[in-house]
Amino acid sequence: MEIQIEALQIAESFNIKKFRSEFRSEVFSGSTSEVFYALTENNRYLYVFDYGVVVFANYDALAKSEFIQFVKNYATTLVNLDLCEEYQIVIDEKLPKVLVKNDYVTVPQIDSSLLRIVMLNIGQSVALEYYEVLTDDIITSSKHYILELENRGKLSISKTNLLKYIGKVLNVKNSIVDNLYILDDPNLVWDNEELNLLNRNLKANFDINPRFKDLDYRLQIVENNLTLFTDVLNVRESNRLEWIIIILILIEIVIALFFH
Known part of the structure; x- marks a missing residue:
């Protein structure tokens, strides 16, 4: 027996509270940031996360x-963005323990808690991919301004557009930082050694921790670039103020000479 799982990044975030109140199915487990459904009447499972990810198990296309x-x-x-990840759970009663592979996991038996752990890790993997794409886009766009500084020694972008860019970068960075709690282990693995081992093996399979460290490193690069651009903007504004003061002093001198 096989269970097909697919995780999709659909939005930047979901209103989980409102969704739970209006989705007419009994919640198996959940919190303010996620909700898991075991729809046993049709052998379907559903996991919805507030960071915009939905994970399906045994759902057909329709x-x-x-x-x-x-x-x-x-x-x-x-x-x-077409951000999705597919995975399988293969049930083999002859196996003595869980076996995690690249694109499937084999288990001797299945229950909702085990399925939830698998779906959680796939959802985390897709969310990390989304944040990786966002961070790559920010770093790529900042290279244009860095090359301009290298070649011309200044930025041609206007103050307003530069502030808009800084605001966009900060918005993305804050969104990523706010949702990095997704890497936290669920409470149900703390008292269950088998689920804890499965969770650790899945994290290793999806490279969750190395990808997080790489994402954190890229965020540091983004933060350094923001500091650089802010310093350039401050210097440019200081130079402008200095010229304004000089011009005002010259005007005052001219007026004084004219009346004398």
């Missing part, structure tokens, strides 16, 4: 499409 259209009503900003 059911996924219908739910995506529904959950978009609770999204803040839709993500127009």
